[in-house]
Amino acid sequence: MTADHAPVVPGYRDLQMVARGSSAVVYRAVQERLDRTVAIKVLLVDGDMTTAESVAKELETTVLLSDHPHIVSLIDTGATSDGRPCIVMEYCGGGSYGAILKERGPLPVEEVVELGVAVAGALQAAHDAGILHRDVKPQNVLRGRYGPALADFGIARAPEALLRAPQTAASDLYSLAASMWHLLAGFAPFAEPEGGTDPEVHRAKVVGGAVPPPLPREDVPAWLESLLARALARDPADRPESCRAFAEALRPGSSAAAEDPERTVFVPAAEPNSPFAPDRSAPFTPPRPIEPVRLVRPPGRRPELYPVLTALVVTLVMVLGGVGIVLAVAASADRDEAAEPSAAVSESGSESAAPTPLEDIEISLVDVSHSSFTVYTSAPAGAFQCVLTVDETDIEVRGDCNEITAEGLRASTAYVFTLDIEGSDQAPLMDFVSTTWVLGQIEMDCPETVESCGDISVYSGPDVTDTIGATGPGDSFYLYCYAEGDEVFSPRSAEHDLDLHPGKDDSNLLIALDYLGETGYVPFIWTLVDPDRPNDTGPLAAC
Known part of the structure; x- marks a missing residue:
């Protein structure tokens, strides 16, 4: 990405994108006042999955740790000209290990x-x-x-x-x-x-x-x-x-x-x-993780310009007298439509079914949310097709090797995935990924005078047949996904004329969660995922 497409950050110039993620884009830039090279991390706030609260948490974490000599140090915080928060950090020119x-x-x-x-x-x-x-x-x-x-x-x-x-x-x-x-x-x-x-x-x-x-x-x-x-x-x-x-x-x-x-x-x-x-020597307690983020395409990637850029590259190769294989990238303006593999055009004009990488394709980035992850590779956009499979699931996705996404995953869960490059002798790529944690709490507004309140069954499956234990108000769990059960639960008690969970509607949904190392299911009416939207399953996907 060139500086023309980069955001404007007052006091900094010559922004060049060096990395991108689902929650931020990182640029190399020059701090004008001191004329030094820095890294600027621009946080992507969409008001839904990435909120001002989660951004504030990341800023707080960065400030908290930035004085350690072996954690990338914080230089400044601010905002782009269009209001996106950003963190200015030291630029490590030596690269990654x-x-x-x-x-x-x-x-x-x-x-x-x-x-x-x-x-x-x-x-x-x-x-x-x-x-x-x-x-x-x-x-x-x-x-x-x-x-x-x-x-x-x-x-x-x-x-x-x-x-x-x-x-x-x-x-x-x-x-x-x-x-x-x-x-x-x-x-x-x-x-x-x-x-x-x-x-x-x-x-x-x-x-x-x-x-x-x-x-x-x-x-x-x-x-x-x-x-x-x-x-x-x-x-x-x-x-x-x-x-x-x-x-x-x-x-x-x-x-x-x-x-x-x-x-x-x-x-x-x-x-x-x-x-x-x-x-x-304070003991460590696992913190509530920062809220996940929606994958946002960084500014400057304009698919409609790909054919023009391809033509310019081909023309340049011809002018320089280059001999070899030129990859003709025919990217669609609509990135959501599946693209056919680009043809490899030789000096004689013959075509083959799929291009062969001049060097091995590598995974450069994996962006993760609660229920999905996107794999970015070093393959040119539109040049190669890949098949992404996720271990222990039925997920198999075919798409552009440059950027391919698996969806419908359980939160708080680790997966092994494999990326096969079609039409290539390269061995499949394998890596691990953990979807973002989702913490939920059991909640019930139960008067102390009602003895039967507070004992909530944890079921062995969404069919609600056997129980593996019980829980009560205030207990927190790592949540996986939601499922439909055979029974409709109500938070209202006709016997005691009580609404045990104000704001909750009757529901047949159950929430799958980690119960002492086992997967258990709890009625959604007793589970609070999003405090602001009690009837919303939040970022969880269907089981």
């Missing part, structure tokens, strides 16, 4: 250990503040001025996520250890080194408690490999007790390092304001 790994291959042991200590400190600071990162991976660790800097709090990938259990601080620790293993080996733990990992095999290894294979290099100390294997344990209770403890174990002189003194590596000392000080 995911990009560094792709360019250089496996990193030196010393550099990976330094990253581990730095990111563990950043995570501990977040955990002490009651915040989970939920998406620690090489792509979300940037090389900043003072070393590794953590960015983009988001989606967990630990075994408990695949088992659809609530994530904790131990999930962040698992993801950090997996990232370090990835940077040392060049591929993720339990993945196939040559690529093309089968999703079912990978999932079975992660949730089945498989031990990571030996790292494929000889310069990794035995104590470090052992520590990473412990942090990658399937049971969170078997991992180090905290990111603080993990960081301390990575330092020279620790009990883990002392077991292999001749191969101990150097890492810098802790910062003066290290989060590992004794006064930062």
Whole structure:
């Protein structure tokens, strides 16, 4: 995207888009007053899924953590000329460690250990503040001025996520250890080194408690490999007790390092304001997550200009005397209609059924909401067709590899998905995603004089036959989806002439939720999803 299509932010110039997500677009820009390069995150507020309240929460979180030396720091807050809130942050010109790994291959042991200590400190600071990162991976660790800097709090990938259990601080620790293993080996733990990992095999290894294979290099100390294997344990209770403890174990002189003194590596000392000080040992309580957001196409993407741009590219290649394959992209003005694969036009003018990528297509971004996710790849828009399948569901979507969406998913749930590139010899792409958490509360306006109030059955299924337990007013649960049952429930008690849930209508809907690790169903009339709209199931999709 060029500056012509970028928003106007007073005091900043030369905005160039560098990343996009469902809740924000990030631009590289120049701060005019100090003539320095910064990153501007423009938040997308639509008044429905992304509210002023959720934006305020993100700003609060950013301010709360921005003073940590290994979390991307906050410079300023403001708004674009059209009123969208934005956050100005430091620009990490070194790029992500995911990009560094792709360019250089496996990193030196010393550099990976330094990253581990730095990111563990950043995570501990977040955990002490009651915040989970939920998406620690090489792509979300940037090389900043003072070393590794953590960015983009988001989606967990630990075994408990695949088992659809609530994530904790131990999930962040698992993801950090997996990232370090990835940077040392060049591929993720339990993945196939040559690529093309089968999703079912990978999932079975992660949730089945498989031990990571030996790292494929000889310069990794035995104590470090052992520590990473412990942090990658399937049971969170078997991992180090905290990111603080993990960081301390990575330092020279620790009990883990002392077991292999001749191969101990150097890492810098802790910062003066290290989060590992004794006064930062507050217990962690998982917070209510920030509300999800609707996917908003960033400004400047004008599908009606694609044929014109394609013609310009073809003309330029002819002028320069280029020889090879030119991809003719015939994108429709209506992005919602399925596009046929573009033809590959050779120098002789012959066409084939589908183009062959000049280099492997990669997943560049996954945007997640409560009930859907959109996968963005490095494929040119309109050039390739992909089939997106979601594990343990009937979802199979065919569409443009550049941007493809799966909908109708359960909230608060982890999924494995696979992306097949049609007409290509490239191995299918596989990744994990967790839909955004939805917290709901059991609510009943029940007088203390009525003894029969407050005991609400939790059913085993939407057919309302068996019960697996009971709940009561004030209990909170992670919600999955809603289903229609055979029975209509009413919040009004004729026996006591009471309205036990003012504002609720009679309903046959049930809400699927996580009940002590099982999926249970509770009548919707007793479940409050959206406090402002008691009869609305909110962001939940049908089961």
